[in-house]
Amino acid sequence: MPDVKHFDTAEALAVVERLFWRRGVAATGIQDIVGATGLSRSSLYSSFGGKEDLYLAALQRYLDQRSRPMFDRLAADDRGLPAIADFFERLLRLRCSGEHAGWGCLVSNAHTEEPSDATRAVLDQHHAGLSAAFAHALEVARGKEQLRPGLDLDATAEMLTLLAYGVNLRSRSGASRATLRTGVQAALGSLGR
Amino acid sequence: MPDVKHFDTAEALAVVERLFWRRGVAATGIQDIVGATGLSRSSLYSSFGGKEDLYLAALQRYLDQRSRPMFDRLAADDRGLPAIADFFERLLRLRCSGEHAGWGCLVSNAHTEEPSDATRAVLDQHHAGLSAAFAHALEVARGKEQLRPGLDLDATAEMLTLLAYGVNLRSRSGASRATLRTGVQAALGSLGR
DNA sequence: CTTATCTTGGAACGACTGGTCCAAGATAAG
DNA sequence: CTTATCTTGGACCAGTCGTTCCAAGATAAG
Numbered sequence: 001m002p003d004v005k006h007f008d009t010a011e012a013l014a015v016v017e018r019l020f021w022r023r024g025v026a027a028t029g030i031q032d033i034v035g036a037t038g039l040s041r042s043s044l045y046s047s048f049g050g051k052e053d054l055y056l057a058a059l060q061r062y063l064d065q066r067s068r069p070m071f072d073r074l075a076a077d078d079r080g081l082p083a084i085a086d087f088f089e090r091l092l093r094l095r096c097s098g099e100h101a102g103w104g105c106l107v108s109n110a111h112t113e114e115p116s117d118a119t120r121a122v123l124d125q126h127h128a129g130l131s132a133a134f135a136h137a138l139e140v141a142r143g144k145e146q147l148r149p150g151l152d153l154d155a156t157a158e159m160l161t162l163l164a165y166g167v168n169l170r171s172r173s174g175a176s177r178a179t180l181r182t183g184v185q186a187a188l189g190s191l192g193r
Numbered sequence: 194m195p196d197v198k199h200f201d202t203a204e205a206l207a208v209v210e211r212l213f214w215r216r217g218v219a220a221t222g223i224q225d226i227v228g229a230t231g232l233s234r235s236s237l238y239s240s241f242g243g244k245e246d247l248y249l250a251a252l253q254r255y256l257d258q259r260s261r262p263m264f265d266r267l268a269a270d271d272r273g274l275p276a277i278a279d280f281f282e283r284l285l286r287l288r289c290s291g292e293h294a295g296w297g298c299l300v301s302n303a304h305t306e307e308p309s310d311a312t313r314a315v316l317d318q319h320h321a322g323l324s325a326a327f328a329h330a331l332e333v334a335r336g337k338e339q340l341r342p343g344l345d346l347d348a349t350a351e352m353l354t355l356l357a358y359g360v361n362l363r364s365r366s367g368a369s370r371a372t373l374r375t376g377v378q379a380a381l382g383s384l385g386r
Numbered sequence: 387c388t389t390a391t392c393t394t395g396g397a398a399c400g401a402c403t404g405g406t407c408c409a410a411g412a413t414a415a416g
Numbered sequence: 417c418t419t420a421t422c423t424t425g426g427a428c429c430a431g432t433c434g435t436t437c438c439a440a441g442a443t444a445a446g
Contacts, residue, residue, distance in 0.1 A: 002412095002413070002414080002415095002420080002421040002422040002423085003411085003412050003413045003414085003421065003422040003423045003424085004412085004413060004414085004422075004423080005422090005423070006412080006423070006424070023307060024219065024305055024306065024307065026217065026219030026220050027219050027306075027307055029402075029403065029404080030403075030404055030405080031402080031403085031404095039424090040423095040424055040425050040426070041404090041405080041406090041424095041425085041426080042406090042407090042408095042423070042424055042425070042426085043423070043424060043425090045404095045405070045406080046422090046423075046424090047423095050404070050405070051404065051405090104304070104305065108305075108362060109305040111297070111305075111362045111363070111365045111366050112217055112297065112301075112302040112304075112305045112306070112362070112365060113217065113220075113305070114216060114217065114220055115366065120366055120367070123366045124366070127363070127366075127368075148383075151379075151383075152375070152378075152379060152382075154375065155375035155376060155378060155379035156379040156383075158372060158373075158375050158376035158379065159356065159375075159376040159377070159379035159380045161359070161376070162356050162359030162360060162363060162373070162376045162377075163352065163355050163356055163359060164359070165358065165359035165362045165363060166354070166355030166356060166357070166358035166359040166362075167355060169301060169304045169305070169358045169359075169362055170304070170320070170355060170358060172304045172305060173304050173308065173313055173316045173317070173320075174313070175320075179351060180351075180355070182345070182347065182348040182351050182352075183348060183351035183352040183354070183355045184352070184355075185345075185348060186344075186345060186348035186349040186351065186352035187352045187380065187383075189345075189348075190341075190344075190349075190380075190383035190384060191383060195390080195391040195392040195393085195443070195444080195445095196391065196392040196393050196394085196441085196442050196443045196444085197392080197393080197442085197443065197444085198392090198393070199393070199394070199442080222432075222433065222434080223433075223434055223435085224432080224433085224434095232394090233393090233394055233395050233396070234394095234395085234396080234434090234435080234436090235393070235394055235395070235396085235436095235437090235438095236393070236394060236395090238434095238435070238436080239392090239393075239394090240393095243434070243435075244433095244434065244435090
């Protein structure tokens with residue numbers, strides 16, 4: 001009997017994600033979202049709830065659709081150090097070229113936006129996922145005797161994670177891919193034997 | 194003949210800096226600033242101009258009063274690697290304890306706030322200042338034969354700078370000092386011979 | 387004191403904020 | 417078809433945004 005939605009929820013959320021990603025939550029008004037999605041406020045509020053919920057959903061979508069695939073690929077890549085190098089190479093490409101160049105990472109950006117408990121949980125999920133993937137790749141690398149001895153793998157994973165955040169952040173100010181790459185290579189170069 | 198200001202401009206700016214630091218530009222209203230400084234809108238606007246100018250001034254103050262002293266101390270410390278370790282130890286203390294715990298770094302935070310050209314210039318100044326200080330300390334360390342051979346000093350300085358940004362960012366989500374420290378130590382440990 | 391100049395408090399501005407509401411429209415089961 | 421239920425567009429809400437303005441107050445030179 002009831003009517004059915006006249007739009008694709010997932011598609012709309014993708015548009016919202018882009019807005020928050022590029023300009024941040026505070027700088028993105030409901031009006032902007034209405035304009036970009038073509039939806040009315042009613043549809044927006046009945047489907048997603050308020051702005052905060054919308055942001056949380058976008059954040060979750062980003063983690064699921066963008067971050068997690070990167071993490072999974074890294075964790076599934078059994079080459080060891082080259083897997084990590086490849087991850088960063090992909091990251092640099094994403095951050096410095098293409099349609100999202102200079103946007104940074106939605107989750108990294110979220111750190112500066114007075115996070116609610118719910119959003120903070122997503123940030124921690126993101127951090128845990130990335131550093132776990134790094135740790136796994138490092139273990140593989142150790143198995144292949146690619147690492148110099150005596151390395152604390154968990155600590156190194158944490159360091160690489162912090163480095164990735166640094167790359168994400170700096171890419172937003174237009175830092176060149178070449179410059180960022182030197183920093184990444186310095187880190188990776190110091191891990192080998 | 195003229196009247197004279199009834200308040201201390203520098204003092205007021207310090208209050209404004211704290212507001213922007215903790216909550217960000219977008220989330221801080223002029224009302225909040227009026228409340229926190231005790232000044233009227235007239236005084237605010239006649240002394241500093243609009244919100245954007247106020248933000249830029251706060252950013253500049255942060256760079257001059259907070260960041261630069263840290264950079265200078267690092268650059269003046271001629272111990273080499275211990276100087277760098279000391280810098281990070283101080284950074285961790287600032288970011289994770291005391292009255293500014295969990296606030297991150299105003300300049301790092303600024304990366305996510307749709308920077309104007311003027312603010313972006315401050316960001317670049319900050320980045321250049323920090324990586325130059327790191328590069329100098331690394332040169333000293335090389336002179337003392339503390340570094341493992343074959344290190345690209347500029348690249349390593351860039352890496353340490355990105356790492357510092359990572360620390361700043363993560364500290365905002367309540368990351369523990371101990372966890373952040375492991376990441377830092379992994380980076381520093383990989384530089385020695 | 388007077389007077390010229392600047393500062394200050396506070397009212398007011400239009401634009402916009404996130405959010406609500408409801409009549410009109412769409413849908414599909416009966 | 418009717419009818420019950422949900423969705424939709426858009427008007428509308430009170431509140432806040434950054435900013436402007438001006439009369440009243442403060443200041444110090446003459």
